[in-house]
Amino acid sequence: MDSIHDLGGKLGFGEVAPTNDPVGFLERWHGAVFAMTFSSGGTAFGSGDQFRHAIERIDPVGYLTHGYYGRWLGGLETLLLESETLTSTEIEEKVRQVDSDPAPAAARPSATPDRFTEKYRDLDARRPVDTVPRFQEGQVVVTRSTPSIGHTRLPAYARGKQGTIVALHGGWVLPDASAHGNVDRGDHLYTVAFDSGELWGEAGEPGTSTRLDLFESYLHLPAQGEAHG
Amino acid sequence: MGEVNHQALRAQALEELLVEKGLLDPGAVDNIVTLYNERVGPMRGAGLVARAWTEPEFKQALLEDADAAIADYEYEGGEIQKLVVVENTPDVHNVVVCTLCSCYPWAVLGLPPKWYKDPAYRSRVVREPRAVLKEFGTELADDVEVRVWDSSAEVRYLVLPERPQGTEDLDAGDLAELVTRDSMIGVTRLR
Structure with missing residues (x-):
């Protein structure tokens, strides 16, 4: 799909600004989007590629301005709606509710720590194929x-x-x-x-x-x- | 700032809805944050690099079949379904990007830095890698070949930087302290 995500070779973005980010998530909501995305694999979407494509469908201006986890958030919300996991009405209602009482989510009990790894195995992208490769090294x-x-x-x-x-x-x-x-x-x-x-x-x-x-x-x-x- | 708050609110709303519906484990977010903030990070890649510098057989195994070479570590963190390690030498300099999204070997480098995900790096490093490397302070002689690896499928790349001179007396533990994240993406060299 020819959209702004396909950035290789595009001109006009200026110099790279190296950052020395600390390890991990800079904000909790980044981690929340990350966790929700992997928990939704298998329910709201069927493959990492489907998630990537949802991000590519974000409008070009939003893609460039929302930041990395903002793009994930947009892609995730799109897929939650398209899979009818959530409705836009309940999302908007919940946003208003959270906005009026923006206390951070209460301390949460820890969950099974290997849950994430299991989800990952579900998204394994290897697919052995029976055919002989058409091309060889050096070709x-x-x-x-x-x-x-x-x-x-x-x-x-x-x-x-x-x-x-x-x-x-x-x-x-x-x-x-x-x-x-x-x-x-x-x-x-x-x-x-x-x-x-x-x-x-x-x-x-x-x-x-x-x-x-x-x-x-x-x-x-x-x-x-x-x-x- | 308003934009960021708006995004955080929206993320919190989705999180609460998914928990209410039983689709998100109530502890999943804290688990993920703990995992990537405390256990997964570039220290893993640095450990592999230092071991490769000090154990020739491991280095050879890492370059030939990194998946097999690191299988025993059982690294969690994802995005290394297939890992390929590419070696920097006096003649060849490797640098890694993902122009289409921001693919990155999380399990050995942690989550990517902001600049790796930003349009300037993704758009330019395939087109003018020497110019981009200079912006990281990396000046390469004209006769050093530059290979850019654009991670366009599920293969993930880790650069094995050159061992700095004058480190012959250091053991693998001390050497790992010298290895930076940026050197394993390939935008800097170690000295």
Whole structure:
């Protein structure tokens, strides 16, 4: 999906501002959003890709201004509503109630500490596939040149580009399918290396390259005479 | 500030509703906060790096199959369904990003710093990695190859930084103290 989340290569964001953040969550609500997201896996949504896609559907201005956990909050609320886990009426009522009595949630009893780990196993993304990998290490491949209307893990900056397979990773759930409900479809995953000149032309920095983890269905062999760079 | 309060209120509202409906364990939030604030963090990655510097066989195992090499640690914290460790050398410098979201190897580095999740880093490090590294104070010679790893699937990357000179006498415990989070993302070098 061509939206603002696909940030690779976009211009205009200025210098990086390195921060030396302390370990962990800076605010409790960040942890609350995090915990709610993982607790809702399996009820409000069926895969991490579906959650990522919900974040990608946030409007572009909100995506850039709400911050990382704000994006998670938006994606989570979207999925809680779409799965009919919660209604917007009860959320707005509860927000008003919390707003009028903003005391932090009372101390809570501790829960089983391995609950989170169990949820994680449910979201295991490995999907062994029976087919032989179509590509081998060292082979030159070209990425799909067209955009996707749904979720995909092929960034726009690497569309229609020629690269070299540098690693094979076996079968993994195809995000393009699992974000939209099919969590069973596996696909071979490869690491593909792209030279900066292929990605950015003369603007590319010499002696640099970018490696992406891409699914077999994103890749094809170069057509006869098709040579980039 | 108003925006942040609004988000916190909304998160609290969702939390209370999910607890009321029995969909969220009442202790889940505190458990998660405790887990990531106290038990999961870059000290784990630092321990692996220091061990790799001091045990050649472990280093080789880590670079060949990191999942197998660290299986015994049974790290909790998630996001390392497949871990790949890439080694910085005098000739090759590796740096990690996730341009599409903010994928990061939580179980070995903890939660990512703010700059890793911000648009400036995500947009620019694939396009002008040398310029971005300079903003972190990392000046690389022109003949040092830069490899950017854009974590676009479930593979997570950890950079094995070069061991600083003059540390030959230190043991793994002391060496781990020298290893920073940023050096394991690959935006800085250790000295």
